[in-house]
Amino acid sequence: MNKNIRPTAEEAEKLQALGLAVIKNEAEAVGALAGRINGDFAQACCYMLACEGRIVVTGMGKSGHIGSKIAATLASTGSPAFFVHPGEASHGDLGMITEKDVVLAMSNSGETAELLTILPIIKRLGVPLIAMTGNLDSNLAREADTHLDISVKQEACPLNLAPTSSTTATLAMGDALAVAMLEAKGFTEMDFARSHPGGSLGRRLLLHIGDIMHAGDQIPRVHENADLRDALVEMTNKGLGMTAVIDDQERLIGIYTDGDLRRTLDSQVDIHNCKVSEVMTRGCKTATADLLAAEGLQIMQENKINALLIIDNNQKLAGAINMHDLLKAGVM
Structure with a gap:
């Protein structure tokens, strides 16, 4: 490939405009979440703060990728969490969920088949189920103990198909949960360092x-x-x-x-x-x-x-x- 290739002025302008449109679309999607930090959000935090086990995050496809990151953020900020793939859950990994846990399930449609398949088992365990969906009338939203609305007007994808704004909104809501609980727990800089011993903060705060x-x-x-x-x-x-x-x-x-x-x-x-x-x-x-x-x-x-x-x-x-x-x- 020729690394010296450069866009024409017209091509550069068009590409920049497309990129800017995506940023504006996703910024609007995240901004809309402000009005949804309500009683349902507080209830979700309450379930997680009272959790005696771990927060089990699950989601399929792009929601799963976002879920994995949310689980990592929760774990690193004082709320023990891990990600379970819903497809694997129905083939044995459901054994990872205990009666002391809380489940955070995410699906933009709220109708993801792999999640709906394991819902009866989750309900039978009696653990709190927090759903994050873009569809308040979905099966997942109705079955949840509390529901967080992460719906968007449209995806940043011009075809309105590729998960873009919806995944950004989901990630932002996950960060909101993690930081709210961090503050509520009194999680300190030293606590953060203990879970990041290999990072620069961990070295500064833990190394003698x-x-x-x-x-x-x-x-x-x-x-x-x-x-x-x-x-x-x-x-x-x-x-x-x-x-x-x-x-x-x-x-x-x-x-x-x-x-x-x-x-x-x-x-x-x-x-x-x-x-x-x-x-x-x-x-x-x-x-x-x-x-x-x-x-x-x-x-x-x-x-x-x-x-x-x-x-x-x-x-x-x-x-x-x-x-x-x-x-x-x-x-x-």
Whole structure:
């Protein structure tokens, strides 16, 4: 395929107009939902908030794809949920639904055969059934304990056939349910992080300095009586751009950094006949291993330093981190 192909001005204008029409159509469909956030919506939330099991989301075709996303959103915002394919449900997967669950079924027509087939079993279990349809007079809507209207005037598809505006409206209603329950449950940023440990928020809120710090022999350190040249060798070998300076009890008394080296050279000190304690920085910034890595980053940024030494409750050296460690861990 020729990647250099470009639309003519007339073609570009037509394509842009078509795309804009879709956006306007779907925006109108979502906007119409505002008037449907009513008592039925509150009842649906009430069923879900009282659920002792899980919210079972089901739908066929495009509604199923949207349902799968809604289930994922619910689960990640504090409402345990999973998706069940209605076609598979009648062949054994109905066993996944228990009497403690709530079922959220979605179908634009409300007459999806695979859903209607499993309705009697759902009703027999006695679990609350929440329906999301575009047809208030459908079988699914009538059988539901509460019904959410996601009807649209027309699909964004010019043939009014391909599910477009209707699926967007369904997704928006699902998001409304998830966020309403998130707020009602008092779901916090920390709760979100626990369900997203691999995401950037999870790393910022759950990762502690002790999880990423250099420890043991990896920590650059020299005794306070060491020559400056020995400190420079230690800095080079450990590669953290600094070295800790400790006393006989391994208590931290100072730090010597790349910046200190530049200042030492500017002062014309004889680095071959100088003790590190004479040129080190005393009272350096420190942290403890139980501190969040994000808090360690804040300390470093506020004090414009590139490395941080970690101490224990007895002021003894326990570890070290630098900006590269935080970057590698995804904290910044």
